[in-house]
Amino acid sequence: MTFSFLRTRKWKYQKPSRIEQDKTVRRRIKYESELDIGFREKIAKMAWGERLDSCMQCGTCSATCPVSHYMDYTPRRIIDMVRQGFKEEVLNSFTLWVCASCYSCTVECPRGIKITDVMYALKREAIKQGFHPKRFLIPMLASKFYKQVLRHGRQNEGRLILSLYLSANPLLLLRNSKLAFRLWRRGRMKLFEKGIRNKASIRKLLSSIERREEEPVQ
Amino acid sequence: MKYIYYPGCSLKSTGRPYEESLLAVFKELQIPMEELHDWNCCGATSYMSVDELKAFGLAARNLALAESQNGINGNGDPDVHIVAPCSACYLVLIKTERYLKEYKNERKAVIKGLKTIGLDYNGKAVIRHPVDVLFNDIGLESIAKHIKKPLKGIKVASYYGCQMIRPFELFDPVHYPVTLDLLVDKLGATPLDWPLKTRCCGGSLTGTLHEAGMRLNYRLLSEAKKRGADMIITTCPLCQFNLECYQDRISSYTGKKIEMPILYFTQLVGLALGIPEKKLGIHRSFIRFPNFQALEMEV
Amino acid sequence: MTSTKQNGEVRIGYFVCHCGHNIGATIDVLKVADVIKNLPGVVISREYKYMCSDPGQEMIQEDIKEHNLNRIVVAACSPLLHENTFRRATEKAGINQYYFHMVNIRENASWVHVDKAEATRKAIDLSRAAIQRVFFHQALEKKQVSINPNVLVVGGGISGIHAALTLAKAGKKVYLVERDPTIGGLMAKFDKTFPTLDCAACILTPKMTEVKNHPNIELMTYSEVEKVSGFVGQYKATIKRKPRYIKEDVCVGCLDCIDACIYKDGKYYDEFNVGLSKRKPVYIPFPQATPQLVVFDPEACVRLKRGKCKETCVEKCDRDAIDFDQKEKFEEIEIGSVIVATGFQIFDAKKIPYYGYGKYQNVYNALEIERLVNSSGPTGGQVVMRNGEVPKKIGIIHCVGSRDEKTNIWCSRVCCTYSVKLAHLLKELSGADVYNFYIDMRTPGKGQEEFYNQVMREGVHFIRGRVAEVTDWAAEKEEQGKLIIRVEDTLIGVVRRIPVDMVVLGVGVEPHSDADKIRRLFNISCSTEGFYLEKHPKLAPFDTASDGVYIAGGCQGPKDITDAVAQAGAAAAEALALIDKGFIEMEPNTAFISEDNCSGCKSCIPLCPYTAISFDEEVFKAKINEVLCKGCGTCVAACPSAAIDQNLFTNDQIYNEIDGLLKYEIV
Structure with a gap:
């Protein structure tokens, strides 16, 4: 797995992106002992994941997905890998993080699988189990966002991006400074903003909503 | 009936012109609306990726607040209509409502949590998008009566984005939504028929997976341009931001100059209703539509 | 358990079947047999692995003779499958077959439950109900009804054509009703057929011509079945003949009128070419259309729409075959059986x-x-x-x-x-x-x-x-x-x-968008998707739950030409078997009136869908014609003075069955 597409500075539009090929010869086989048998059931039991088993691998999800060409495994493959218990591959995959939640797949799926919600379930599982790639922006954004809302009750786009880029790659900050300035000049960005009045209530609310592990969605 | 306005975080920062124009248009059309007191962030897509139940709890607080603000707990008006202009907020709130309706244990847990901060949720709040309100409650005909400056001669590509119309088919067909096009037509402009009106702009990917975000936006912009659009109108602050603010960067990547004004649909409605540009937040755009002045001259 | 209706001492034999694992795996059959043995009236209670097998049937017969049994209860599968088997066995041993009763403990208990104890209890309850019921069974005789040998085939696609030809060749009169102006159906539109690449028209058109020329087939195209009444062997159907505005017996299909039409070029949607070309208001669907008759489209023809036209077509027709005053006609036909082949x-x-x-x-x-x-x-x-x-x-x-x-x-x-x-x-x-x-x-x-x-x-x-x-x-x-x-x-x-x-x-x-309408005419059920439901998915895919009504081809489910033809042949053979027997035996489930109780209120008379009830003015009582009664039970339920009872479902039988069912013991 490489991050090469993330590093691309400039892309020449005319050239269609090549399929990344792993040049090293590697032995590939999956033994049953490496699979996680309960993975399928666990994901299926999360909200709106019930219909995983009816997938017929038609690939509509992948074809309708606007970002599937940035994924290491197409959504269709993720679904089957979940079913077969390929837990590590799935939770390590970029696919989960590339998903932009546009719901095209959910709308088109001929078997009524709520694929976007399955992706959410996998993202949560990956964060919980510490699987997601380090310094990868998307899961980092999610957790920064989570913390900011917990603290202020609201989210501030300027500060969110600032803190994300600071901890991930300060160079990105430099690259986006012009954009930030232009936004600020037009009154569309503030770094300081009051949160909600009753900030404690948010924390109280969220800490009282804890789902116990053994209590799956029914 | 008074609508309850749930702005969401974006409309207070990058989406400020959206808020300004929305409020101005609603005022012009005499639609009563008041802001939800002490609303909090809906949780958006990011929160859902971390903790699902908490995400629903967070969104449910807003629903509960709206219900109590409209006196749902008493014997008052049971019609609680929340207007959520940001598509992400709109969908998160709707999903929360459906989720809490469908899953019993989770509903109990969330309501228990809400009770600890003195709130209750009855599932009565209806979540509405401003497009839905203008189209179905107000009606195109009565909007037409208020038009002072018909937008003749402008070709407008309506961009519906994702989360306003997917995954639930609420007020527009998922595959081929039409409400905005009908609205544009009513305002006197020419709606553009283009196949990408519901294709994703990448959402937050523009900030995190830059190349993917840029490419998606390039596709949208170039297709609209190719089909002769004078501007794109959006219904979501993130779509508007993505399409507008990265245009210079996309131009430098591709070597093709793209200058496409991206407006909120409320700004377009506002212009037709004769509301001054300043009140609609047009001055906050990066790319100005050159002909607005001419338009005003025409009338 | 005493009643005046009991004829002599009741001696019940109870037989419960394992059906291999089908019942035996979920129900404790030994226990069921044991419990039933102790019920009043039960002389003998046995279990056996396959009751329907020859040894199983022989066991029943021997027990009847040895123990002088006069009631038989078998607890096994659905009566749809084996009721007749056991009735025959009972009759062979010398007692009337209606002294036999069947309990379904497979579809109703073992197949639908997982808890063994509960399923066993249910089997006992159902059996107890049957034991109490048979006390009141009576000796009955089946009634016979003669069969009209004419057959109605609905739909002139390849299935309908094949079924009609098969029946006609066997010497039966066939009415073939098709709603389009020509027969041929979807197959006529195809080019080649898979997988052999036979030309569809080359193999279909000879059959179409054969239909047209066969003396036993009365072809009714541009017609629809409007109403059906009666029952197996004696159906009546009303056929709507839509006007073609052509005298069918005069027109020879020269097509001169089409050339003469005031429209020089086609202007209207051509159904046969699915819109890829345009046709005129007067047209023939395709060159080999059968029958070779033109049709006037009332929606398009200027003369028919406005009542005024140069009528160049009439001028041109030297046989004077065009008749703009034609009206819809209704014809009534009598048939004994029906094959529905309406396609998809x-x-x-x-x-x-x-x-x-x-x-x-x-x-x-x-x-x-x-x-x-x-x-x-x-x-x-x-x-x-x-x-x-x-x-x-x-x-x-x-x-x-x-x-x-x-x-x-x-x-x-x-x-x-x-x-x-x-x-x-x-x-x-x-x-x-x-x-x-x-x-x-x-x-x-x-x-x-x-x-x-x-x-x-x-x-x-x-x-x-x-x-x-x-x-x-x-x-x-x-x-x-x-x-x-x-x-x-x-x-x-x-x-x-x-x-x-x-x-x-x-x-x-x-299924056709109006499949539901046609299905109701013939009382056919349908599956969830709307295709017509067969009697049995494996063993009777051409039969329906309505006696004498068969289905073939695409209306039953998606299928190719090969299968449609095979099914049409099977349906025709089934209809022939029915016809050639000459009569059918009907269940003696008719209703009867106990004259003592009838108050002569006449409320039952208009309710009977088969007009089987008449009124005897002399004695001021209602009377049921046993030949016409189909045993639907409507009058039984409606009679305000409970004067009507029905064979096989008498009040005594039903009340005692319920009583037996409710006498469960808490385990």
């Missing part, structure tokens, strides 16, 4: 907006392609698209409208094979590069897989993946002006965009 319709691809059918002119459905590649079609067999060009690259999308929860959930069975056939024909005729997009390739049946293999070797591309979108927005230079198919090549795992000139939608099949 193709899925409307407009319901899937993202495939662009109706939006992009070069997106076609498969039936349009059948006409396009047909040498008698609108282009004379040239593959020319609506924009006048010959396609260089063609995409064929399978499973359009099929296997999708939002449209039709079922596999339409013929689309894979016809798509392979169309790929072959399109490639052969146009030389284009053909891409097939499939989810799963389903080519069962004789010669089908070989044909698929042959087409693969012809260089047709097969890509496994369901197409997500057909669009005209170009991302690359070579995509400009083309239709772009976006699909995941699932075997490679990569999303592809394939620009093509022409898209063919392999639309699935579904």
